Amino acid sequence: MDGKDLLTEILDYYKYKIENNLCTTEEIExxxxxxxxxxxxxxxxxxxxxxxxxSKDAVNSVIKxxxxxxxxxxxxxxxFRAFQRIVPKNWRKKN
Numbered sequence: 001m002d003g004k005d006l007l008t009e010i011l012d013y014y015k016y017k018i019e020n021n022l023c024t025t026e027e028i029e030x031x032x033x034x035x036x037x038x039x040x041x042x043x044x045x046x047x048x049x050x051x052x053x054x055s056k057d058a059v060n061s062v063i064k065x066x067x068x069x070x071x072x073x074x075x076x077x078x079x080f081r082a083f084q085r086i087v088p089k090n091w092r093k094k095n
Contacts, residue, residue, distance in 0.1 A: 014031060041081065044078070045078075062088065066086040067082060
């Protein structure tokens with residue numbers, strides 16, 4: 001199993017457990033802490049736009065107004081966690 005398959009399987013299993021209320025509080029806290037503190041995930045404005053279902057202009061506006069962190073390269077790779085902290089609440093999916 002390569003890295004992509006391993007990560008996909010782990011994330012799919014966590015999503016399954018979360019959606020079916022099978023996670024313990026400790027599992028949720030542990031996974032959240034690991035992902036928030038140790039996992040660098042980057043995306044473009046287009047990536048964030050598609051993920052949150054918003055226009056590229058709206059995403060760009062939020063970044064320009066609120067994101068202090070500079071992109072990883074000149075070409076627009078932003079850390080997902082940094083963007084996630086500034087996403088307007090009404091963009092989040094409701095469960």
